[in-house]
Amino acid sequence: MDHPRRILYCHCAFAQVIPKDVKQGVLERLADSGADFECVPDLCEMSARREPLLQQLSEQPNTRIAACYPRAVQGLFTAAGSPLKESGLEIVNLRVLNVDEATEALLQPAAAETATPEVPETPGSETTNGELS
Amino acid sequence: MIAPANLKVQVLLYERFPAEPFEAGLRASLLAGLLDGGYPVQVLRGESETTERDRGNGENRILLGCFGGQPPMDDGEHGFERVRDVSGLGRDEILSLVEEAMGEVQEAPVGRRWKPWFPVIDFDRCTHCMQCLSFCLFDVYGATSDGKIQVQNESNCKTDCPACSRVCPEVAIMFPKYKAGPINGDAVSDDDVRREAMKVDISALLGGDIYALLRDRSEKAKSRFSKERDDERALRERERCLNKLKATASGLEIPGEVLASLPSADEIREKAEEARRKAQQALALGSTQQ
Structure with missing residues (x-):
């Protein structure tokens, strides 16, 4: 059975590494999109604190994460003892994408939902370093 | 943790x-x-x-x-x-x-005081060589019971200091809030690996104890500082010396605050020895597990 696509947004609260206008713009677009989504103040902080919520989030298949570089995001979950499920995982890099690109990557229908036969399973093969597929 | x-x-x-x-x-x-x-x-x-x-x-x-x-x-x-x-x-x-x-269940929103700056290991690249454990004087790293590297004391890490990632020969240490790749988690290129390997070689040429070298220079700077009568001139001199130190360690990007707060030469030697001992123990343990 297909699981619905889940969206997780990281607000990267403690640093300016994600441009403020991108953070704000993506959050506003998500808020206005009508989609269900989750947001967290800062994945780094949650990882350092081994937040139980990270484990719940990591167990969800078919997740799109709006944060930073995929290697870093996966490392943060692994460091917290909650490695991400790779099935259907997509990481949207807000450090390199603009608001339009990031929002499109987050809200576009999943490949399976659009009847595209091949759904890449490997994280990074869809929206790794900010490159849109 | x-x-x-x-x-x-x-x-x-x-x-x-x-x-x-x-x-x-x-x-x-x-x-x-x-x-x-x-x-x-x-x-x-x-x-x-x-x-x-x-x-x-x-x-x-x-x-x-x-x-x-x-x-x-x-x-x-x-x-x-x-x-x-x-x-x-x-x-x-x-x-x-x-x-x-x-407020009934949580005193205050947590995490407002500490900027979460700490190393994140890319275990797809890490070879558990323990160079980071040997290098870090602040006990950020430790080893698991089976001899694997582990970040154990995140809050000991010095904010904005990515130096340990610079000594990692595999470019396996990330700081997600760092400004540039590959330390920020961006893809690692062959050039990155070559560059980092060269830095480790330079470290070895310096006797493998960059902190001691920096400390010696810092002591000389402090000595000059103590002889100055004019506070402003002394402060300028101290800043000049710290900038010089930073230039010496520019490849490692150790922030001035960290250099300025380095412990005494004896303490550094002691800590470095302890870190090396831990690393050797972990390596020995790791090899018996294989």
């Missing part, structure tokens, strides 16, 4: 029937306010059924909805411990309501 949050409160913005949707402007502004306050938020709307995952642990969740004065779910019902009708309230009023409601 940073003290784990005993209870991270999550806020649910509930817009499913029978709740009315939040006003568009209010929703985005409220989301930003909650995130800035340290609260994770889940937005539930549309036709979907509320799932077990949505309910989570009801004890540490608060559900906010515009129920027009008649919230259909009492506290405790449907797995949600706290349900609040926020019809007609503005952003600040809702934020105050959340603070008040969650």
